[in-house]
Amino acid sequence: MGRWEPNARGRLEQAALELYVERGYEQTPVAEITKRAGLTERTFFRHFADKREVLFAGSGRLEELCVGAVAAASPTATPMEAVAAALDAAAGAFEERGELVRLRQSVIDANAELRERELIKLASLSGALADALRDRGVDELAARLAAEAAIGVLKVAFGRWIDQGQELPLRPLLSECFDVLRTLSVRGADAG
Amino acid sequence: MGRWEPNARGRLEQAALELYVERGYEQTPVAEITKRAGLTERTFFRHFADKREVLFAGSGRLEELCVGAVAAASPTATPMEAVAAALDAAAGAFEERGELVRLRQSVIDANAELRERELIKLASLSGALADALRDRGVDELAARLAAEAAIGVLKVAFGRWIDQGQELPLRPLLSECFDVLRTLSVRGADAG
DNA sequence: CACCGCATGACAGTGCCTGTCCTCGCGTAG
DNA sequence: CTACGCGAGGACAGGCACTGTCATGCGGTG
Numbered sequence: 001m002g003r004w005e006p007n008a009r010g011r012l013e014q015a016a017l018e019l020y021v022e023r024g025y026e027q028t029p030v031a032e033i034t035k036r037a038g039l040t041e042r043t044f045f046r047h048f049a050d051k052r053e054v055l056f057a058g059s060g061r062l063e064e065l066c067v068g069a070v071a072a073a074s075p076t077a078t079p080m081e082a083v084a085a086a087l088d089a090a091a092g093a094f095e096e097r098g099e100l101v102r103l104r105q106s107v108i109d110a111n112a113e114l115r116e117r118e119l120i121k122l123a124s125l126s127g128a129l130a131d132a133l134r135d136r137g138v139d140e141l142a143a144r145l146a147a148e149a150a151i152g153v154l155k156v157a158f159g160r161w162i163d164q165g166q167e168l169p170l171r172p173l174l175s176e177c178f179d180v181l182r183t184l185s186v187r188g189a190d191a192g
Numbered sequence: 193m194g195r196w197e198p199n200a201r202g203r204l205e206q207a208a209l210e211l212y213v214e215r216g217y218e219q220t221p222v223a224e225i226t227k228r229a230g231l232t233e234r235t236f237f238r239h240f241a242d243k244r245e246v247l248f249a250g251s252g253r254l255e256e257l258c259v260g261a262v263a264a265a266s267p268t269a270t271p272m273e274a275v276a277a278a279l280d281a282a283a284g285a286f287e288e289r290g291e292l293v294r295l296r297q298s299v300i301d302a303n304a305e306l307r308e309r310e311l312i313k314l315a316s317l318s319g320a321l322a323d324a325l326r327d328r329g330v331d332e333l334a335a336r337l338a339a340e341a342a343i344g345v346l347k348v349a350f351g352r353w354i355d356q357g358q359e360l361p362l363r364p365l366l367s368e369c370f371d372v373l374r375t376l377s378v379r380g381a382d383a384g
Numbered sequence: 385c386a387c388c389g390c391a392t393g394a395c396a397g398t399g400c401c402t403g404t405c406c407t408c409g410c411g412t413a414g
Numbered sequence: 415c416t417a418c419g420c421g422a423g424g425a426c427a428g429g430c431a432c433t434g435t436c437a438t439g440c441g442g443t444g
Binding site for chain 1 (some may be wrong): 270272309313314336345352369373376377379381
């Protein structure tokens with residue numbers, strides 16, 4: 001055992017989520033988090049850029065997962081099929097950590113600053129998906145639009161999954177969204 | 193003339209934009225803005241919830257404009273046609289204030305906090321569009337997806353418009369995006 | 385054994401944002 | 415004309431997020 005307990009970063013993440021759930025994000029000073037983790041405030045800000053970021057530690061891995069799925073998609077897949085594969089991979093990651101994801105999302109949904117941070121993470125994911133599509137030879141404009149559409153589908157499907165208590169699996173909700181999306185320009189489709 | 197100069201709010205908006213352009217957002221303390229506007233710091237926070245919000249004063253009107261356009265769209269329009277009409281109306285508002293919009297966007301693009309705020313304004317717009325579509329009888333899922341798709345198109349087209357110095361008008365860029373979006377699920381389209 | 389690197393601590397300071405009370409011109413009732 | 419109260423803004427104190435800077439001491443290395 002070293003001079004300090006190991007995994008300071010992980011302890012901070014856990015303490016933060018616990019406290020954000022117990023008292024709410026705004027009512028939790030950083031000093032409380034570090035106290036529970038047995039560290040100082042200064043150390044918190046060495047590990048996380050700000051008080052929000054501690055809730056988004058996994059966003060980098062999610063991005064890698066999605067980018068990998070786009071790269072691995074069949075060469076004959078359309079851009080939408082490629083990004084659908086990415087969301088499928090993401091769905092797997094979410095469903096594995098069901099209860100944690102739910103808890104985390106309840107904290108985010110309850111606070112505007114956290115919702116802002118979530119949106120910029122999704123925008124970053126969109127950019128990464130667009131890059132991955134361009135690497136497949138998709139042209140710039142189509143790549144960006146497919147990536148934005150995918151993020152839209154993810155927002156809607158994920159929101160529904162959370163709302164209904166995750167009784168239904170996420171993947172079919174994603175598929176349904178992609179299906180409906182294709183009908184939105186069709187006159188007389190059952191959507192309009 | 194009253195005890196105070198009129199239009200305190202407008203003076204704050206103008207002083208803030210000027211200073212954000214001159215020095216950058218982060219290098220501009222609120223006290224500098226209020227000094228230039230001839231007011232106190234406390235008054236700034238009576239008019240705007242925070243230092244970011246002063247740049248987004250017009251977002252409410254933009255939302256109303258877009259919602260109005262959706263409501264006014266032909267009853268036979270598809271959901272995508274309805275939201276396209278909304279973006280068309282928005283494009284008009286942007287093009288009228290070309291230089292101001294460009295300046296404002298350069299400030300936003302240079303700062304992560306401001307980009308976050310912009311994203312949550314767009315998310316709010318997406319919600320308003322979805323509500324307006326539901327009022328037309330579009331079902332919940334289709335309404336949300338059409339609204340998200342529209343925001344995606346707006347982001348991409350607006351970004352291109354800014355990048356190229358607004359030499360091309362915005363409206364054709366929007367149309368092009370909607371066109372490309374429809375091809376993304378089609379195998380062998382020139383996008384993939 | 386001496387040295388160095390690195391994670392953390394200690395502490396001071398800035399700036400955003402809030403709560404609270406005060407000021408004073410203006411419109412209005414009597 | 416006076417009295418009153420409302421509303422926009424000022425004054426001031428304080429909390430908390432975040433940063434810069436220097437100190438500390440364990441673990442590995444030569």
